[in-house]
Amino acid sequence: MMTNVLIGLTWILGVLSFFSLYRAIIGPTSTDRVIAINVLSTKVTTLIILVAIIYEQYSFIDVAIVYAMIGFTMTVGVSKYIENRKLY
Amino acid sequence: MQTMINIISIVLFVVGIFFFVVGTVGLLRLPDAITRVHATTKADTLGLGLIVVGLVLMIGFNVTSLKLIFVLVFVWITNPTAAHVITKAKVNQEKRKEEKQ
Numbered sequence: 054m055m056t057n058v059l060i061g062l063t064w065i066l067g068v069l070s071f072f073s074l075y076r077a078i079i080g081p082t083s084t085d086r087v088i089a090i091n092v093l094s095t096k097v098t099t100l101i102i103l104v105a106i107i108y109e110q111y112s113f114i115d116v117a118i119v120y121a122m123i124g125f126t127m128t129v130g131v132s133k134y135i136e137n138r139k140l141y
Numbered sequence: 142m143q144t145m146i147n148i149i150s151i152v153l154f155v156v157g158i159f160f161f162v163v164g165t166v167g168l169l170r171l172p173d174a175i176t177r178v179h180a181t182t183k184a185d186t187l188g189l190g191l192i193v194v195g196l197v198l199m200i201g202f203n204v205t206s207l208k209l210i211f212v213l214v215f216v217w218i219t220n221p222t223a224a225h226v227i228t229k230a231k232v233n234q235e236k237r238k239e240e241k242q
Contacts, residue, residue, distance in 0.1 A: 054147070055147060055150070055199060058151055058154060062154055062158060062192070065158055065161075065162075066158070066161065069161055069162065069165045072165050072168075072169060073165060073168060075169070076168050076169055076177075082174055084174040084178075084227060084230070084231045084234075085174050085177065087227055088168070088174065088177050088178050088181060088227060089168065091181075091220075091223055091224075091227070092164065092165070092168060092181045092185055095185045095186070095189055095216065095220065096161065096185070098189065098212065098216065099161075099188070099189050099192055099193075102192075102193065102196065102209065102212065103192075103196075106196055106199075106200065111205045111208075114205065114208045114209065114212065115208070117212055118208070118211065118212055118215065121212060121215055121216055121219065122215075125219040125220075125222075125223055128223040128226065128227065129222075129223065129226050132223075132226045132227050132229075132230040133226075133230070135230045135231070135234055136229065136230035136233050136234060
């Protein structure tokens with residue numbers, strides 16, 4: 054029964070990820086795209102955790118940790134580029 | 142006892158997915174970049190927190206739930222920091238555009 058609840062959560066999160074991707078595609082400025090990718094990274098982290106619990110492959114949670122770190126690093130890097138127009 | 146824990150977990154999941162939906166509606170509907178970052182950051186951080194707390198209650202306390210709590214603490218630190226950096230970049234970019242004109 055709990056597995057069915059987790060599968061439902063995964064479906065809803067997948068649909069919401071596509072809506073975030075829509076904002077990332079049509080976003081008028083580059084800041085909107087950075088915000089949308091940041092939100093998408095949080096959603097995909099949750100999705101990876103849910104998939105790890107559903108399949109009982111608990112080593113996938115390490116993938117979620119690495120994905121959260123990559124998303125944070127990408128956000129800070131692109132924001133610094135938007136602010137300064139250079140990366141060093 | 143297990144049924145009670147499962148019911149609490151399902152309530153936490155439903156509230157967490159509600160916050161995710163609210164964050165996505167804010168991302169799609171609000172007019173400006175700064176209002177969008179205002180809407181999404183808090184809602185998404187709270188949604189991930191509630192879903193992970195529900196999972197920790199569901200699977201019990203062992204090494205896996207310790208890793209889940211690590212993910213939770215990491216996201217709770219980095220997500221507001223990322224929002225702050227994005228907003229600061231946006232404000233400084235607009236200020237520089239005004240100076241150039």
